[in-house]
Amino acid sequence: MGVMEKMRKGTGVILWVLIFSFGVLWMLQDTDFFSVLQRGPRALGAVNGETISLNEYNDRMQYYTKQYNRQSGSSMTPEVRAQYQEQVWNELVTGKLIQQKMDELGIKVTDQEVVDMITGPNPDPFIRQQFGKEDGTIDRVALQTAIESPENKQVWIQIEQQMRQKRRQQKMSNYLQSSMQVSDYEVEQEYVQRNTSADISFVRFPYADVDKNDINVTEDDLRAYYNNHPDKYKRKESYRFKYVSFDKKPTAQDTARTIKDMKQLKSDFAKAENDSLFLNRYQSSTPYSAEFVPKSDVRELYSPVLDVDEGQVTDLIKDQGRLYLLKKLEEKADEVRFVVFSQDIKADPIATIDKQAEKADDFSYFAEQEGFKTEVDRRELKVKEAFATKGNDFISGIGQSRQIMNFLENADEGKVSKTIELAGQFVVIKVSEITPAGTQPFDKVKSQIRTLVENKKRKQAMLDRADKLASENENMQALAEAASKELATAQSITQNAATIPGAGREPKVIGSIFGLDTGDRSTAIEGRSAAFIVKVNELREADVANLTATTKQQIRRQLQQKKSSAFMSTWIEELKEEADIEDNRDQLLRG
Known part of the structure; x- marks a missing residue:
């Protein structure tokens, strides 16, 4: 027996209150991230063998399109549509993965839990929104009448499904949260970090003071750095392309x-x-x-x-x-x-924009038939060049374009695109070169490595110089005079700070400060732009005995949110990496 059948008691029939005009539609569409997805006749893709249908993709795109049109008062541009298409695909893939994980963990929802979400003492916010009175209570008579009205049977079946999925999602979230509890020790350490402060004096030794001619970099140094840092020279798939543009500016x-x-x-x-x-x-x-x-x-x-x-x-x-x-x-x-x-002042949609679109379409067709360069020369067009990297929608000289990336990620060298409509122009592009993912050859990154090795040696030279001067001068003033530098001070620096007044962003230096006691002077500390010798003039350590219950709760909540955000992002990416994801969008949507 279904949940809604269990709810139907002997309550008399009362006039149906028209409260579902907007609420149900919004809820059913807006919360289907974890919904049981319908299977369509054609598979847009699959996640671990479970299909993503073209129907469910189109339904969600239709929802976002209507929402965008309502909020902006205008239709989606091709570029905005491309961004939403990518978002919808990622949502559907993520939804499948999480559903599968819930099945694996055996997370289920009983009929009674669904009943409680609808008619219980503390119903779901959706029910409260639709059947709430001005005094904040629930209109139980109207609710029961809505449940019992035969014409609402299908609506309630859908609501039941949504409530079940929502509750399942809550259970999944609680399950994940349980593994990310913030301990009292973590809260206390965060309190100490926020409230411990120090007054310091310091001498700053800029790396730029080291003459480049004093640094000797050998071929062996460069090779050693390259071999010891292979991850630095991993490259993603990249694309070089030529393009012509047709301006959409007003004439x-x-x-x-x-x-x-x-x-x-x-x-x-x-x-x-x-x-x-x-x-x-x-x-x-x-x-x-x-x-x-x-x-x-x-x-x-x-x-x-x-x-x-x-x-x-x-x-x-x-x-x-x-x-x-x-x-x-x-x-x-x-x-x-x-x-x-x-x-x-806007471009005329027919006399200007459609005319430019027609020119772009003609160029694209003949460039495909006769050759890109041939058509460029015949029309005396200006050719521009650009570079793009897979996974990054920003293209130098063009800006953000998911449409261009969609084309590049599925094109071969020499391929000419159809007309692509951007915010201020139409473009037609030809792929010049595709560089596969891999490790960049040593010769290509040699100049980059030389700069890095030079900077590293320059830093070490300044650190050695600062330590030598510090060993020769017992107090900070004498050190500053010997180095011809200014003796600077900073007050009330906390452990979670990142910037030293007068010295810029130096988180590593600040971290080193709190490893010292009052009166201690550091050895040379490697900062971002300079070496530092620091003396702690006064250290005020926070006492956890002053940690109030309110502050403790606030810190715990903040740490929980931070930990949850980091965990969920990593967890979803790991699920994707381990999954077998089949993507047929190129054949069904972009062909």
């Missing part, structure tokens, strides 16, 4: 058209009785505001409004791709109230 004709349209609206704006409605009707780029402002605070761009009479509109103002009309509403001795109506 002179677009600008003239927008100016003409705005000028025609000037008299209507002056006559408008409801300025807010006027701005909304003509989609003003500047939101409605009609507050008094001091005349002295009126920005220079808006200053023409000071020279017109009340009820009048200024001449057209142009600034950085936007046109303005200003309407003065009221003026006092030192204040003025006015409304700003503005519109951006």
